[in-house]
Amino acid sequence: GQGIEQTLSTKLRYDAKVHNAIGIATRENYTLSGYYTSSSGGTMVYDANGHNVSCSYWSSNYPNGTFAGTSALRVFAVWTPNASTVTLDKQGGTGGADTVSVKYDTTVPAVDSLPTRTGYAFAGWSLGDGAVAYANGETVSNLTDELFGEIELFAVWTALPNEVTFAGCGGTLGEAVRSVLTDQPVGALPTAVRTGYAFAGWYTSAAGGSA
Numbered sequence: 001g002q003g004i005e006q007t008l009s010t011k012l013r014y015d016a017k018v019h020n021a022i023g024i025a026t027r028e029n030y031t032l033s034g035y036y037t038s039s040s041g042g043t044m045v046y047d048a049n050g051h052n053v054s055c056s057y058w059s060s061n062y063p064n065g066t067f068a069g070t071s072a073l074r075v076f077a078v079w080t081p082n083a084s085t086v087t088l089d090k091q092g093g094t095g096g097a098d099t100v101s102v103k104y105d106t107t108v109p110a111v112d113s114l115p116t117r118t119g120y121a122f123a124g125w126s127l128g129d130g131a132v133a134y135a136n137g138e139t140v141s142n143l144t145d146e147l148f149g150e151i152e153l154f155a156v157w158t159a160l161p162n163e164v165t166f167a168g169c170g171g172t173l174g175e176a177v178r179s180v181l182t183d184q185p186v187g188a189l190p191t192a193v194r195t196g197y198a199f200a201g202w203y204t205s206a207a208g209g210s211a
């Protein structure tokens with residue numbers, strides 16, 4: 001995590017607690033990992049509670065057990081970003097991932113396994129209002145500022161067109177094919193005309209089937 005330098009300028013014995021001198025650092029949406037000798041890590045000198053955890057460091061660098069004046073100890077607070085779980089509501093879809101784990105200040109990873117839904121194409125993720133807020137794979141970070149916050153995203157689906165074919169079976173009609181979106185009404189059906197016959201309606205097969 002990112003290191004932030006903090007300098008101890010008071011006389012402090014190596015078995016003392018760091019919070020006696022500078023206090024335990026806090027950073028919004030991050031958890032303190034400890035105090036280290038370098039911003040990139042190095043040796044942990046104190047843990048997140050301010051307890052000395054590296055007597056070997058003290059004995060080799062401050063053999064008399066104390067430091068003061070110009071030989072002030074420089075330590076760096078190293079942080080771990082808080083993690084959140086993104087729950088994926090599939091909104092009628094099946095399969096695909098149920099959750100994605102993401103750390104604060106890092107981008108939300110693309111969902112490798114998307115849900116599917118018969119008759120629909122996946123359009124993206126919404127915050128619950130039905131509008132696409134994020135496309136899959138879009139660079140997004142910090143969906144919540146809450147500590148270990150829970151976030152829910154909702155799948156948005158685009159209905160696909162379905163072709164409805166009208167077969168006159170000897171009759172004539174003004175419309176032979178109609179495009180209808182999934183789960184949308186077909187609308188008023190055309191009427192077929194055949195000399196010497198009365199039109200009985202539309203069925204799923206030429207032999208009758210279901211009306």
